[in-house]
Every structure is written in C-alpha cells, then in structure tokens.
Amino acid sequence: MIELKQVTKTYDTGKGALKAVDGVDLSISSGEIFGIIGYSGAGKSTLIRLLNGLEKPTSGTVQINDQVITAIKGVELRKARQKVSMIFQHFNLLWSRTVKENIAFPLEIAGVPKNKRDARVMELVELVGLTGRENAYPSQLSGGQKQRVGIARALANDPEVLLCDEATSALDPETTDAILDLLVDINKRLGLTIVLITHEMHVIRKICHRVAVMEGGRVVELGDVLSVFQAPKEAITKRFVAQVTETEDSNETIKHLRELYPTGDLVKLVFVGDQTEQPILTKLIRTNPVEVNIVQGNISHTQRGAYGTLILQLKGTREEIANAIAFLNNENIQTEVMAND
Numbered sequence: 001m002i003e004l005k006q007v008t009k010t011y012d013t014g015k016g017a018l019k020a021v022d023g024v025d026l027s028i029s030s031g032e033i034f035g036i037i038g039y040s041g042a043g044k045s046t047l048i049r050l051l052n053g054l055e056k057p058t059s060g061t062v063q064i065n066d067q068v069i070t071a072i073k074g075v076e077l078r079k080a081r082q083k084v085s086m087i088f089q090h091f092n093l094l095w096s097r098t099v100k101e102n103i104a105f106p107l108e109i110a111g112v113p114k115n116k117r118d119a120r121v122m123e124l125v126e127l128v129g130l131t132g133r134e135n136a137y138p139s140q141l142s143g144g145q146k147q148r149v150g151i152a153r154a155l156a157n158d159p160e161v162l163l164c165d166e167a168t169s170a171l172d173p174e175t176t177d178a179i180l181d182l183l184v185d186i187n188k189r190l191g192l193t194i195v196l197i198t199h200e201m202h203v204i205r206k207i208c209h210r211v212a213v214m215e216g217g218r219v220v221e222l223g224d225v226l227s228v229f230q231a232p233k234e235a236i237t238k239r240f241v242a243q244v245t246e247t248e249d250s251n252e253t254i255k256h257l258r259e260l261y262p263t264g265d266l267v268k269l270v271f272v273g274d275q276t277e278q279p280i281l282t283k284l285i286r287t288n289p290v291e292v293n294i295v296q297g298n299i300s301h302t303q304r305g306a307y308g309t310l311i312l313q314l315k316g317t318r319e320e321i322a323n324a325i326a327f328l329n330n331e332n333i334q335t336e337v338m339a340n341d
C-alpha cells in the first residue's frame with residue numbers, strides 16, 4: 001500500500017549538500033504496524049514528512065495505494081494527504097479549544113455539517129477512552145489524555161494511514177504502554193496502517209509487526225520484529241535490541257553463573273514464537289533422567305509471538321546430558337553449552 005522507490009532527500013546546508021534520506025526502498029502493507037528506528041539525525045523525521053507529502057523527494061517516488069503522491073500537487077495532493085494522518089510527540093493541540101472542539105477541528109476543515117460532526121466527535125471520544133473529558137481544555141489533561149485527543153483528531157476524517165512521530169517519547173513508561181495498547185486496538189478494529197518512528201526499541205517490540213533500522217539516511221536492516229530481535233545483523237541493530245534484552249552471555253555473566261552453579265552443564269536455550277507456549281521443560285524432565293535447574297530466563301512478547309532465552313543447569317552423566325540436549329534440538333529449540341564440567 002505504501003511504496004517508496006529509491007527515495008533521496010538532499011538539503012542544501014551552509015556546509016554543502018546533506019543527504020538526510022539516501023536511496024530508501026520500502027514497501028509497507030495495508031493494515032501493518034511498521035516501525036522505523038534510528039538515532040537522532042538518522043533521517044526518520046524527513047522520511048515521515050516524505051510519506052505525507054510535506055516534503056518532496058530530491059529523487060525517487062512515494063506511492064500510497066494507487067496514487068504516486070510525488071507526481072501530484074494542488075487540490076489532488078491535498079485530497080491524497082487527507083488519507084494520511086499524523087500524531088506528534090508534543091501533541092500539537094489547540095490550547096484554547098476543548099477536547100471536543102480539538103477533535104472537531106479537522107471535520108470543520110473538511111466541511112462536515114455541525115450535526116454530523118457532533119455525532120462523529122462523540123464516537124471518537126469513546127474510541128480513545130476520553131468519555132467524560134469532552135469539555136476539558138488541554139491544560140487540564142494528563143500527557144496520556146492529550147495524546148488520546150491527538151489520536152482522535154487524527155482519526156476524524158477516516159484516514160488509511162496513521163503516522164506517529166515519536167508519539168510516546170514525552171510520556172512516562174506506564175502511559176506509553178497505555179497509548180501503545182490503544183494504537184494496537186485501533187489497528188485491529190479499523191484495519192488502519194500505522195507507520196511510527198521512534199528511538200525506543202521498547203515501542204518496536206511492543207506493537208510493530210516489522211521494523212526498519214535507519215542510519216545515515218539509509219535503511220540498514222529490515223525485517224519481521226521477531227527475527228530482528230532474535231538475530232540482529234548490523235551493529236546498530238544489536239545496540240537497539242540490547243536496549244530491551246539482557247545480554248546473558250557475556251564472559252563475565254558466564255563466569256558469575258559458573259560460580260553460583262559449579263557443577264553440570266550450563267546450557268542456553270533460545271525460544272522463538274510458538275515454542276514458548278509449549279511445556280518443553282515438563283517434557284524434558286519426564287523423558288530424561290537429568291536434573292534440571294532454571295538459572296536465568298528472559299522471555300519477551302512481540303506482536304509476532306514470543307522470543308527469549310533460558311539458561312539451564314543440567315546435571316547427570318555425560319550421556320544423559322547429551323541426550324537431553326538432543327531432545328531439545330529435536331523440539332526445534334536452539335541450544336548452546338555455555339560451560340561444562
């Protein structure tokens with residue numbers, strides 16, 4: 001539904017030309033929650049402005065559904081842009097208007113008559129969980145409530161795509177989670193395509209289906225969130241993944257665990273997707289005479305399933321331990337012996 005082909009955006013700065021976005025190819029499906037992550041200056045904001053036609057690429061094309069938005073202008077472009085809405089880090093609300101009036105604003109601009117507007121506003125207020133706060137002013141709302149107004153306003157004219165520009169970066173962790181849950185709910189209920197930019201891997205892990213990692217204007221890694229978390233390829237991706245996973249296998253950690261559990265083998269199990277739902281450990285203990293201790297574990301949940309690692313201490317004869325590991329491999333669990341007797 002969204003197709004970027006060889007998109008480049010160059011800015012003329014005092015010090016010469018700067019490629020903010022550099023040869024980006026992207027294909028985002030309808031109904032997908034797609035995350036773009038990168039550090040400051042990576043080109044995320046520029047890319048998102050290219051998606052809603054606020055910026056024109058220096059070269060390349062941006063297509064949304066069957067319309068190449070880089071090829072249209074004037075009324076046609078304004079119409080196409082109505083299908084792409086946006087929410088912002090600092091909410092961008094009108095401070096002199098109430099919740100209801102803020103949400104009604106895009107409807108007024110679109111020329112929706114007053115009686116229809118009121119009904120639509122109440123529908124949106126309910127959708128984003130603001131019932132009872134309709135007449136409050138933004139200054140009377142918490143950060144999370146302000147973003148709910150931002151979301152309701154963005155949805156007013158039934159967009160096909162919602163762009164989120166660091167939409168939870170100004171919120172505390174608990175409120176962030178509530179807003180992310182709301183975005184997932186809206187994605188499921190309305191089938192809305194969501195493209196979000198962030199520098200927080202937690203946001204990607206919690207709600208995205210796929211992720212693109214940007215560095216220096218380029219997309220350096222792209223994939224299903226679960227695969228990227230399980231096996232990040234680029235150094236920058238590994239740094240982002242490390243934001244939300246423990247690094248259990250540093251030499252120091254292994255040494256520390258060995259001191260705590262001096263006998264048997266320490267074996268790391270890597271789980272992906274459905275396996276985390278299965279009673280693998282119960283089966284292991286029932287079918288193998290080894291003694292099993294759970295030493296450390298870290299299972300995370302993404303929109304595409306769970307992934308994670310578990311470190312076990314396996315005690316028994318060499319043959320019993322080898323059989324237990326073979327059993328796990330047979331169940332499609334990756335294993336790695338971190339230390340043995």
Ligand SMILES: Nc1ncnc2c1ncn2[C@@H]1O[C@H](COP(=O)(O)OP(=O)(O)OP(=O)(O)O)[C@@H](O)[C@H]1O
Nearest residue numbers: 011013018020038039040041042043044045046047
């Ligand atoms: N209008 C502009 N004129 C000149 N340079 C710009 C302009 N907009 C962005 N840039 C430069 O382009 C590069 C990418 O900026 P961009 O804002 O897209 O990155 P970002 O990943 O969104 O970072 P941040 O999270 O800090 O906004 C930066 O070096 C920035 O200074």
